[in-house]
Amino acid sequence: MLVLSWTVLVWTLTVLCALCVALLLATVAVRVGRGVLARRREALVAQVRPLVLEVLTAEDDEVAPACEKVAAVPEPLWPTAERYVLAAFDSVRGEVRDALVQVLLDRGTLARAVAATTARSAVRRARAAEVVGLVGHVDGRRSIVRLLSDPSVEVRTVAARALGQLGDPHVAALLLGALRPGSDVPASIVGTALIGIGEADTTALEPALEGALADRDEIVRLTAVAVAAELLVLPTARYVGERVLHDPSPAVRVQAARALARLGGAWAVPTLASATAPTEDPGVRLAAARTLLDMGTPTALDHLAPLRDDLDPDLRRLALEAGPTLTTEGAGP
Amino acid sequence: MTQGKVLVVDDNQDICDLVALKLSNAGFEVTQANDGLSGLELGLSGDFDLVVLDVMMPGMSGIDVLRRLRDAEQTATTPVLLLTAKTQERDVETGFAAGAGEYMTKPFSPRELLVRVKAMLARRQP
Numbered sequence: 001m002l003v004l005s006w007t008v009l010v011w012t013l014t015v016l017c018a019l020c021v022a023l024l025l026a027t028v029a030v031r032v033g034r035g036v037l038a039r040r041r042e043a044l045v046a047q048v049r050p051l052v053l054e055v056l057t058a059e060d061d062e063v064a065p066a067c068e069k070v071a072a073v074p075e076p077l078w079p080t081a082e083r084y085v086l087a088a089f090d091s092v093r094g095e096v097r098d099a100l101v102q103v104l105l106d107r108g109t110l111a112r113a114v115a116a117t118t119a120r121s122a123v124r125r126a127r128a129a130e131v132v133g134l135v136g137h138v139d140g141r142r143s144i145v146r147l148l149s150d151p152s153v154e155v156r157t158v159a160a161r162a163l164g165q166l167g168d169p170h171v172a173a174l175l176l177g178a179l180r181p182g183s184d185v186p187a188s189i190v191g192t193a194l195i196g197i198g199e200a201d202t203t204a205l206e207p208a209l210e211g212a213l214a215d216r217d218e219i220v221r222l223t224a225v226a227v228a229a230e231l232l233v234l235p236t237a238r239y240v241g242e243r244v245l246h247d248p249s250p251a252v253r254v255q256a257a258r259a260l261a262r263l264g265g266a267w268a269v270p271t272l273a274s275a276t277a278p279t280e281d282p283g284v285r286l287a288a289a290r291t292l293l294d295m296g297t298p299t300a301l302d303h304l305a306p307l308r309d310d311l312d313p314d315l316r317r318l319a320l321e322a323g324p325t326l327t328t329e330g331a332g333p
Numbered sequence: 334m335t336q337g338k339v340l341v342v343d344d345n346q347d348i349c350d351l352v353a354l355k356l357s358n359a360g361f362e363v364t365q366a367n368d369g370l371s372g373l374e375l376g377l378s379g380d381f382d383l384v385v386l387d388v389m390m391p392g393m394s395g396i397d398v399l400r401r402l403r404d405a406e407q408t409a410t411t412p413v414l415l416l417t418a419k420t421q422e423r424d425v426e427t428g429f430a431a432g433a434g435e436y437m438t439k440p441f442s443p444r445e446l447l448v449r450v451k452a453m454l455a456r457r458q459p
Contacts, residue, residue, distance in 0.1 A: 049347075056443055057355040091348050094442030 133162025164193025169204030229259035342372030369393025379407035
């Protein structure tokens with residue numbers, strides 16, 4: 001029995017030692033393999049980098065010949081070149097970027113990405129959406145719009161971002177629709193995409209924003225208010241003003257009150273003054289008071305005077321910051 | 334003959350190289366730094382006619398570097414062009430308030446950057 005126990009122990013220890021050695025060898029092999037791959041990638045990038053940099057720094061008549069060199073990159077090296085060019089699009093715009101976009105189009109980058117938007121793998125679909133967005137060509141729009149309904153939230157998120165990069169204002173309503181309950185696409189992604197679109201053409205966004213300001217979903221209204229304020233979409237200002245007093249959500253009323261600091265004018269003062277009423281949500285009252293203070297006109301500041309005796313210390317502080325008003329009774333020579 | 338000496342500070346090596354190549358092709362003598370601290374050390378030497386400075390860098394940000402350059406007598410008036418992904422109005426205000434002469438957002442046009450650098454240096458000349 002003792003001999004058997006010793007045998008079992010020895011065999012067990014031997015097997016464990018062998019497993020440890022195998023694990024160690026596997027770890028070393030993986031690290032060495034990664035190192036080899038990284039060095040190989042670096043070597044490939046080193047071949048394409050100077051060609052891409054030459055395009056990005058080219059002047060006028062230097063652009064076309066520099067692009068030809070990139071376009072002539074042999075097939076084994078092309079995936080590296082394509083990745084490097086796409087990465088550069090995050091940082092660079094202008095004629096040189098447009099020239100490289102044409103090189104990518106000629107080499108089939110967009111066509112391959114559009115095809116990959118129907119891949120079985122969500123990772124491949126997301127990457128495809130990212131590429132379509134980076135290339136920024138309108139031909140990719142339809143495939144990306146379809147991805148707003150993708151089963152994967154990561155794909156939907158990348159698709160929303162890509163639509164912002166495509167810059168087509170006609171998809172604004174679809175983007176806002178991506179904020180529906182259960183979608184889980186971050187509002188910040190949709191907001192940023194809309195701002196990107198609107199920076200090129202604010203007027204084209206107006207209908208979508210006006211519709212969104214009346215949407216039944218709170219997140220959609222919040223996003224619309226934020227975008228309208230950021231882009232200074234003045235035609236939506238009165239709709240935003242309506243949200244201050246009439247929106248069922250305190251969060252939207254707060255956001256709208258703050259938005260009027262950029263969108264509002266003299267017409268907004270009565271609305272903001274009403275929003276400081278004691279029956280209103282404390283956050284809304286504070287936002288409205290802050291906006292009146294930011295406006296700084298005598299009429300706006302006058303409406304802060306009654307808040308000097310308010311129960312809310314933050315409101316009292318804002319009212320005191322407003323200082324003496326020009327139209328206070330008894331003021332004058 | 335060099336058009337001037339420019340310091341480029343950006344933690345993204347590709348952007349650093351791109352800006353440096355664009356400027357050196359146009360005749361500038363360019364020095365690079367990849368983080369705020371080394372950028373500040375080089376910048377405080379006072380040897381540069383202009384600094385191109387990224388804002389978002391680990392450790393010391395471009396705004397902090399800019400403020401330190403402005404506090405130093407030898408670099409108080411060195412033209413600084415901020416090159417940044419931060420596009421909000423308040424970020425622009427912060428940059429100019431810290432003493433930047435120009436503010437360019439990414440993605441940027443290399444051609445436009447060169448034009449602005451030349452314009453900034455031309456404004457400096459008597």
